[in-house]
Amino acid sequence: MIEEKFFKYLMAVFTYSLIGLLFLILYEIFKKGFPALSWDMISQVPKGGFYFGKEGGILNAIVGSLYLALGASLLSILISLPVAIFISISLVKYEKWQHIIRLILDLLWGVPPIVYGAFMFSIMLSFGMKASLLAGIITIALLITPVMIRAMDEVLRNIPLGLLESSLSLGATRFETAVIFFRQALPGIATAFLLGFAKGVGDTAAVLFTVGYTDYIPRSVMEPAATLPLSIFFQLSSPIEEVKARAYAAAVVLTGIILIISVFSRYLSSRVSKNTIS
């Protein structure tokens, strides 16, 4: 009895320490970053002498990150949506194949971002391609596709089989059935999209050599782009205090973006249950 009580309290302490950990991380980031945050910071691109602590902001990194993440999640959904629907419609009678594809997706998910980055960089070298927004978008798309498929798959597999049967029995083609499934799973698909988007905004290692870095806002996909994580990473290693403070401010912006996406996707997934037939 005493043993059980002891362990119960111990487990509770460890469990609630996780909440503490989350707050500690957020508190420290916001405490350091808020004083350095100003309107100029998020509305201007770096000006002369920015990296010695002079004027300017991180607009280049904010816009770069959003372009990168949006481009990558749009590109990824072109691949991941058909695959997710394929798994739940076409493979419905082949459970073994469903397992195999899910296993491969999980394996791909486990591949470290830095490996995707190195892979993409070697391909770029072979084709003589320079670091650019497009290369970054492709790398991030490769990285987030497995996650997005698995997230959509989790929603699609909960759609009752009866819907598939009745759609096909009424003479609908597979494509038309897929459209019905798509509409059923729409909130879930949007959540998956946001999940991929958030991963794309936050990733550093995969874009380290593929997207480059620039003080300007890219005007085409062939130009290099700055990203928030890289701007944090580079500025934090500076010995100058003003520049370091900007890294903290950029960290607040990045954390803020991630938290907003997280809250929004939570709201969306709470609506999943409302729209679907059960």
Next chain:
Amino acid sequence: MRLTRTLKEYTAGTWTLFSVGVVLLMPLLLGIGIALKALPIFEHVTLTEMLTSGEWQPSSGKFGFLPFIVSSLVVTAIGLILMIPFGLLPAIYLTQYAPPRTLKVMRSVIDILAGIPSVIHGVWGVLIVVPLVSVYIAPIFGVNTTGYTILAGGIVLAIATLPFVLHMLLEVFRSIPMELKEASLSLGATYWETIKKVVLRKAFPGIIAAFALGVSKAFGETIAVLMVVGNIVQLPTSMFDAGYPLPALIANNYGEMLSIPMYDAALMFAALVLFIIVLIFNIFSRLAIQRTTQK
């Protein structure tokens, strides 16, 4: 009308097959792509030399990966040791004791933790963990250090990987059938005995697999560790030494490697080692998890 329907069906079908093909071939493409680029290194240095030599002087053609491999292993081991209590205890508590509402709230907390980007963990590590190691932990052992150490790397790694492991562990414990617990309780075992002797035993393969996945995730974690681990090429002798894990090696040197012959092949070899280790860990643990969570 019929024609457009058929055409749509055909186009969608072709695109789907193409997408599925891309996804299925991706692991192969990744492996081959990296291996091809790493191949030239084998003409200059033997595999055993690369894996057992500690000499790292790319400009004179010496590529000994031992310092990086050892750093990676030690950082990951520290991360794992920290992850075990913080993963296992909350997972048991949340699935066996806590009311459903607590589980729901904690799921959100874990999800938000999982969403925090690696670079933010790095910033936090520099602000909190590095001073913690340098001011509080190292003096206990009578060591003087800047705090940019293998230990700091391990702590940050544990925090960055923990949410992922917890998520897996919750899945594993949730899949333990209720009947099993009921049977044990009806035979007179107390709730705690049931958890220790039935639930934990049943979940054991899944628990091992979840931690193995955590280890493989940790092995590839780059930026967060890179920012706090010190990045000095040396064979670490204690956890208060600076380390230089494999992913950090790739990340730090990709810019300048083109001017030194074989350097790019050496870095690709590092990526290949990462890829293979992670793949092996993943295959076994995913299979084990699939087996535990089904039925």
